[in-house]
Amino acid sequence: MKLWSRLTSTFRNLLRKPGIEKQLDDEVRAYVDMIADERIAAGISPSEAQRTAQAESGGVEQVKQAVRDHRAGTGLELFWQDVRFGVRQLRQNPGFTLSAIAALALGIGANTSIFSVVNAVLLKPLSYPDAERMVKFVVLSTEIANDLHNIPEFHFLERQTNLLKKVVAFDNAGPGFNLTGDSRPEQVNGIHVTEGYFRVYGAPVALGRTFTSQEDSLHGGQVVVLSYGLWQRRFGGDPTIVGKSISLGNEPYTVVGVIGKDFRGDVQADLWLPFQFDPASTDGNVFFYVTGVLEPGVTVAQANVALEAASPQYLREYPKLWNPHFRVGPLRDSIIGDARNSLLMMLGAVALVLLISCANVANLLLVRATVRKHEFAIRSALGAGRVRIVRQLLTESVLLSLAGGLLGMALGFAGMRALLAVSPAGLPRIGEDGSAIGMDWRVLGSTLAVSLLTGILFGLLPAFSASRADVISTLKESSLRSGTGFRQGAAGFACPEWTLRLRAFGCPSMSKMAQGGSTSSGVRSRRAAAGASG
Amino acid sequence: MSSKQANLLQGTLDLLVLKALGTGELHGLGISRRIEQMTRGTFLVKPGSLFPAVHRMEEAGWLSSFWGESENNRRAKFYRLTRAGKRQLEVETEQWATVALAMTNALKAT
Numbered sequence: 001m002k003l004w005s006r007l008t009s010t011f012r013n014l015l016r017k018p019g020i021e022k023q024l025d026d027e028v029r030a031y032v033d034m035i036a037d038e039r040i041a042a043g044i045s046p047s048e049a050q051r052t053a054q055a056e057s058g059g060v061e062q063v064k065q066a067v068r069d070h071r072a073g074t075g076l077e078l079f080w081q082d083v084r085f086g087v088r089q090l091r092q093n094p095g096f097t098l099s100a101i102a103a104l105a106l107g108i109g110a111n112t113s114i115f116s117v118v119n120a121v122l123l124k125p126l127s128y129p130d131a132e133r134m135v136k137f138v139v140l141s142t143e144i145a146n147d148l149h150n151i152p153e154f155h156f157l158e159r160q161t162n163l164l165k166k167v168v169a170f171d172n173a174g175p176g177f178n179l180t181g182d183s184r185p186e187q188v189n190g191i192h193v194t195e196g197y198f199r200v201y202g203a204p205v206a207l208g209r210t211f212t213s214q215e216d217s218l219h220g221g222q223v224v225v226l227s228y229g230l231w232q233r234r235f236g237g238d239p240t241i242v243g244k245s246i247s248l249g250n251e252p253y254t255v256v257g258v259i260g261k262d263f264r265g266d267v268q269a270d271l272w273l274p275f276q277f278d279p280a281s282t283d284g285n286v287f288f289y290v291t292g293v294l295e296p297g298v299t300v301a302q303a304n305v306a307l308e309a310a311s312p313q314y315l316r317e318y319p320k321l322w323n324p325h326f327r328v329g330p331l332r333d334s335i336i337g338d339a340r341n342s343l344l345m346m347l348g349a350v351a352l353v354l355l356i357s358c359a360n361v362a363n364l365l366l367v368r369a370t371v372r373k374h375e376f377a378i379r380s381a382l383g384a385g386r387v388r389i390v391r392q393l394l395t396e397s398v399l400l401s402l403a404g405g406l407l408g409m410a411l412g413f414a415g416m417r418a419l420l421a422v423s424p425a426g427l428p429r430i431g432e433d434g435s436a437i438g439m440d441w442r443v444l445g446s447t448l449a450v451s452l453l454t455g456i457l458f459g460l461l462p463a464f465s466a467s468r469a470d471v472i473s474t475l476k477e478s479s480l481r482s483g484t485g486f487r488q489g490a491a492g493f494a495c496p497e498w499t500l501r502l503r504a505f506g507c508p509s510m511s512k513m514a515q516g517g518s519t520s521s522g523v524r525s526r527r528a529a530a531g532a533s534g
Numbered sequence: 535m536s537s538k539q540a541n542l543l544q545g546t547l548d549l550l551v552l553k554a555l556g557t558g559e560l561h562g563l564g565i566s567r568r569i570e571q572m573t574r575g576t577f578l579v580k581p582g583s584l585f586p587a588v589h590r591m592e593e594a595g596w597l598s599s600f601w602g603e604s605e606n607n608r609r610a611k612f613y614r615l616t617r618a619g620k621r622q623l624e625v626e627t628e629q630w631a632t633v634a635l636a637m638t639n640a641l642k643a644t
Contacts, residue, residue, distance in 0.1 A: 005595030027611040031562045031581055037606055058582045070586040
């Protein structure tokens with residue numbers, strides 16, 4: 001009830017201000033006039049009566065101000081006044097405003113974009129069911145670690161059941177399969193996988209089922225599992241697709257299932273075929289990857305020791321094959337690979353940029369407050385309280401920081417896209433065209449908070465000193481000369497930082513890094529060029 | 535203006551205004567005079583305290599106001615208690631009685 005009453009009063013006070021002011025004036029004047037009337041009736045001269053009545057009431061204007069100060073919505077009104085004045089001030093000094101906003105936007109934008117990528121690539125856990133226990137196998141020769149394996153190695157690893165809960169194999173897409181049939185022929189990405197692949201990678205089944213171990217054994221029949229994308233695109237999402245036959249390379253394959261939409265394995269594929277390894281194979285050709293899930297409680301180090309100890313056993317079984325030294329490492333590390341170092345370095349660089357941004361803004365604010373000393377002196381001479389001046393400066397700083405933050409957000413988003421366009425193939429785990437990377441709101445929030453804090457802190461320091469300043473002596477100085485010495489010193493401070501920033505952005509090693517080491521493959525450079533021009 | 539004015543407890547003014555309006559509608563000067571009369575001249579409420587208080591109480595919904603003619607034909611703003619104001623007067627009267635009794639007892643205690 002009371003709250004509602006105050007709320008409506010606030011709205012009325014703010015919206016119908018002229019009418020309310022007029023009524024207040026009438027009311028207070030009537031009060032004074034009535035006292036004067038009594039005096040006149042008592043025989044005092046009208047002018048004298050009016051004067052004493054005024055004096056006794058403490059002045060009409062003062063009474064009105066006292067009422068205004070207690071009025072609902074006064075704080076809101078003052079705040080709005082500050083905001084409007086602040087915006088006007090900022091617009092009158094476009095040089096200061098633009099450089100401060102640009103500094104903040106660069107700091108916030110760069111950090112947001114880099115951290116969003118770092119988060120998606122390095123920090124987010126893998127989306128697989130036993131992700132922490134998932135490992136990738138490599139075979140060590142004298143120098144090189146090779147992550148390709150052969151069939152005997154796979155079968156040997158599969159038998160290490162005390163270490164490994166499950167071992168699965170998958171190959172690379174290769175040249176693809178020709179999908180023919182009713183409509184236009186199409187080349188699709190297909191990979192071979194072992195039966196446990198879908199379970200280990202947590203693939204959701206949209207329709208039908210995945211391969212049985214029967215189907216994954218030698219002469220298990222020609223069966224295929226489709227991806228959601230292919231099912232939708234090629235077969236129009238046909239709900240009766242399971243059990244139907246499709247033609248791959250002119251061979252009929254029976255569809256046994258469709259995988260759900262959000263599935264992302266280590267290798268992208270449109271369809272999956274079973275490997276159907278021959279258990280008796282002694283073929284030494286290496287052509288597929290092996291990953292596995294460690295038994296609960298088994299560490300990577302323990303697994304490595306046990307695998308090394310098991311090597312002689314392997315040699316006894318396959319005496320004609322080359323002696324492998326099996327090693328495992330966390331799956332996530334092998335996926336991220338070299339991207340870690342360059343990303344961390346860029347993160348460090350942009351953190352420095354943020355620091356420089358804040359230093360710049362602080363300097364600009366300091367310089368500005370020095371320049372405005374005269375203005376504050378006049379305002380306090382006119383009766384502005386210290387709180388009021390501090391509030392005004394704070395509002396301006398926050399306005400500035402918010403503008404910088406908004407622009408930084410836009411810049412961060414654009415920067416993120418640009419980063420992906422420059423280096424799509426160099427970065428793992430970013431999904432198709434970087435779809436796995438979202439704007440990271442936490443980092444946006446924290447960089448915004450840092451910039452706000454900078455604004456408040458460095459807006460506050462000069463505000464306090466300005467409001468404490470000796471009004472008379474400041475006013476005595478000519479407005480042109482006020483605070484000249486300090487001003488030049490601070491401006492000198494601000495300059496090197498700008499140079500530093502520009503250097504950081506122009507740094508050749510940074511731009512090289514941004515290309516993600518695209519020297520290794522022509523395909524990558526082409527994609528990078530296409531991304532940059534498109 | 536008197537030193538007694540400074541002793542006017544925070545919250546006492548509200549109760550006095552409510553009480554002054556308990557007997558009927560009054561304009562600003564009327565409230566001030568009524569309080570002076572009720573307290574036998576102990577409390578002289580100046581417009582600088584009175585008007586902020588009545589405006590605040592009106593915003594709180596305890597008072598309502600209207601423009602009317604004063605006894606000597608001046609246009610003046612009159613205040614009267616709303617139903618919420620009457621309830622508030624009862625509540626504050628009770629509270630004051632409790633406080634006053636407690637204070638009296640406390641000061642008498644040896």
